Amino acid sequence: MIELSEEILLRMYYKMNQARFFEEKVEDLLKRGIIDETVYLSKGEEATGVVSGLALEKGDLVSMTHRGHAQAIGFGLDVNLMMAELLGKSTGYCKGKGGSLHIADVLNGNIGANGIVGGGFTLSCGAALTQKHKKTGQVVLCFAGDGATNEGSFHEAMNLASVWKLPIVFLIENNLYGMSTPIAKHMNIENISDRGAGYNIPGLTIDGTDFLEIYDVMTKSLRYARAGRGPVLVEAKTYRFCGHSSDDPQVYRSTEEVQQWQEKDPLFRLKKYLQENRVFTGKQLETIEGEAKSSIEQAAEFALESLEPDITTVLEDVYA
Numbered sequence: 001m002i003e004l005s006e007e008i009l010l011r012m013y014y015k016m017n018q019a020r021f022f023e024e025k026v027e028d029l030l031k032r033g034i035i036d037e038t039v040y041l042s043k044g045e046e047a048t049g050v051v052s053g054l055a056l057e058k059g060d061l062v063s064m065t066h067r068g069h070a071q072a073i074g075f076g077l078d079v080n081l082m083m084a085e086l087l088g089k090s091t092g093y094c095k096g097k098g099g100s101l102h103i104a105d106v107l108n109g110n111i112g113a114n115g116i117v118g119g120g121f122t123l124s125c126g127a128a129l130t131q132k133h134k135k136t137g138q139v140v141l142c143f144a145g146d147g148a149t150n151e152g153s154f155h156e157a158m159n160l161a162s163v164w165k166l167p168i169v170f171l172i173e174n175n176l177y178g179m180s181t182p183i184a185k186h187m188n189i190e191n192i193s194d195r196g197a198g199y200n201i202p203g204l205t206i207d208g209t210d211f212l213e214i215y216d217v218m219t220k221s222l223r224y225a226r227a228g229r230g231p232v233l234v235e236a237k238t239y240r241f242c243g244h245s246s247d248d249p250q251v252y253r254s255t256e257e258v259q260q261w262q263e264k265d266p267l268f269r270l271k272k273y274l275q276e277n278r279v280f281t282g283k284q285l286e287t288i289e290g291e292a293k294s295s296i297e298q299a300a301e302f303a304l305e306s307l308e309p310d311i312t313t314v315l316e317d318v319y320a
Helices: 006-031 046-054 069-075 079-086 120-134 146-150 152-163 192-199 211-226 255-262 266-276 282-305
Strands: 061-063 110-112 140-145 168-174 203-207 232-237
Touching: 006 046, 006 069, 006 079, 006 211, 006 266, 006 282, 046 069, 046 140, 046 168, 046 211, 046 266, 061 120, 069 079, 079 282, 110 120, 120 140, 120 152, 120 168, 140 146, 146 152, 146 168, 146 192, 152 168, 152 192, 168 192, 168 211, 192 203, 192 232, 203 211, 211 232, 211 266, 266 282
Parallel strands: 061 110, 061 140, 140 168, 168 232, 203 232
Antiparallel strands: none
């Protein structure tokens, strides 16, 4: 297992707290009617989104899912601009026109979140093909959910990436439900990673709540793809503590099941590790948590004070 430096562990804890506080603030703004859109939260999945992002090298690219807040924070997006986008403000990443489902920073390598299930697969292949032709040495990290692997775009992308040996790592966040449908009812395999064999792609299944395993496997997988050996399929088994969307009554799963997974909260697991291994003192951890929370409060303030897009800009950035 790879050893993590104090610097990486600090960034992990700070960013995972940022992701958790970001979504708690979003929930608050939703309840108050300040955010007026359907939002897909990832509380409980912070480890996969943040830690895999920290395994990337400068210049690598990423495509995200509709449940992409932690993924965006892990990649390094500005929480101020993210929050402004959710509030539909002109200072947001997409000038307030995309919302949570379409946060993107293409110029800096973030291809964006996608409201289409499986929509990032083929876009990521195109980005990876560009890296290969230009010999940049960069890799594309493509996030997707378990339900997206039943889409035709998944199989098309897997085949294409395999045939062309594209520098891409497919990371599937398997939270056990496709919306409200248990995974056992929509695929007849135990591990999604087994699907890699059909395309001669290495497939790995990991614990999506274990930050050490995620960082270790993602670092090695990205290195494999970067060396020109082709794509890797990684399945992280995780769980969302909240509903599929902000409108989900969650009648399809029991309170006991949710509580069992909450006991494996990746944020608490990381904090326990840091305490037991004396990486940081309790006071230092409190400071990190406070700074992360403060950054989100500042992001909310920034967004609330920002201007809405002017009506004259309605046709700007429209391509079709």
